[in-house]
Amino acid sequence: MTINWFPGHMHKAQKEIRALLPEVDLVIEVLDARLPYSSQNPLLAKIRGHKPTIQLLNKADLADADVTGQWLQAFEQVDQAKAYAVSLSEPAVMKQIPDWCRAMFPEREVNKKPIQVLIMGVPNAGKSTVINVIAERGIATTGDEAAVTKRQQRIKLPKNVILHDTPGVLWPRFDNQYSAHRLAIAGSIKSSVVDMGDLAHFLTAFLAAHYPQAIQERFQVSVDSVFDTADEMAVYELMEAIAKARHFVKAGHQADMERFYRQLITEFRQGQLGRITLETPAMQTKEVAEVEQILAEKAAKKAARKQRFKKKR
Ligand SMILES: Nc1nc2c(ncn2[C@@H]2O[C@H](COP(=O)(O)OP(=O)(O)O)[C@@H](O)[C@H]2O)c(=O)[nH]1
Ligand SMILES: [Mg+2]
Secondary structure, three states, X not given: OOOOOOOOHHHHHHHHHHHHHHHOOEEEEEEEOOOOOOOOOHHHHHHOOOOOEEEEEEOOOOOOHHHHHHHHHHHHOOOOEEEEEOOOOOHHHHOOHHHHHHHOOOOOOOOXXXXXXXXXXXXXXXXXXXXXXXXXXXOOOXXXXXXXXXXXXXXXXXXXXXXXXXXXXXXXXXXXHHHHHHHHHHOOOOHHHOOHHHHHHHXXXXXXXXXHHHHHHHHOOOOOOOOOOOOHHHHHHHHHHHHHHOOOEOHHHOEOHHHHHHHHHHHHHOOOOOOOOOOOHHHHHHHHHXXXXXXXXXXXXXXXXXXXXXXXX
């Protein structure tokens, strides 16, 4: 399955961010700690220049703590960027965000000039949740699925920090299908536009490779130590075994796979499979190289086609 999702409002939001960026002192990017690479806005990295940036790895309570540590370290290498792990389960940590903003401008006196901050993030990363916690009163509406905050808002935070909220927009890495799948698994892409069977397959193969103990503990199904995640049939059989272990069966002892697909994705989203992160900095490096190669091959094919077309004329 190829995930293509190109909402009409994306262009508008992109223009809005381009226009707002020069007006603000700092950008806060709310990321999903389970997919810190795929939930980034690729445009921001391109256009931010030296604009100070804070990346929040939110939902850290659902992510693998070791991998979160790796991501924080990787992000800290970026010029003028700070990264922090946060979660709704530790609001006291989240409440330090205004202090983190101030710390990036130590020369600026608190009472004199406000710090203007642009906050952004893909749907469902937890932007509204973060705003609600740090603004200390209910402002933003939170929800389970890809929802869009319609209008840009200005929100006063402690320490004379002013937050400019942007609509939650998905910035798909169309070129990276792994990222598209992870965003869909995490609920940033609406379930209605993706195939649940495909997502469950992707997640099962990933779990079998990286978190076989999670499958064992949750479903009492063991993953063979020589399990080949590229073997589609083997992955399907593993899913069937789990579905049956859960007693997801239809008449005639057939596994009820549709029910299993939905259940697996729901359990992942709610953290019931344990603390799991879907990507590591090493995987990002490998995938970026892979995608570059695919794009180069496509470009070469296109050039060859043009050449043939010219010869024919
Ligand atoms: N477990 C967990 N859930 C969170 C956290 N932050 C947000 N959520 C949940 O994730 C969902 C999406 O959050 P929301 O703030 O609406 O995301 P937004 O689309 O980025 O504004 C909601 O159901 C939140 O309760 C977190 O740190 N941990
Ligand atoms: Mg929201």
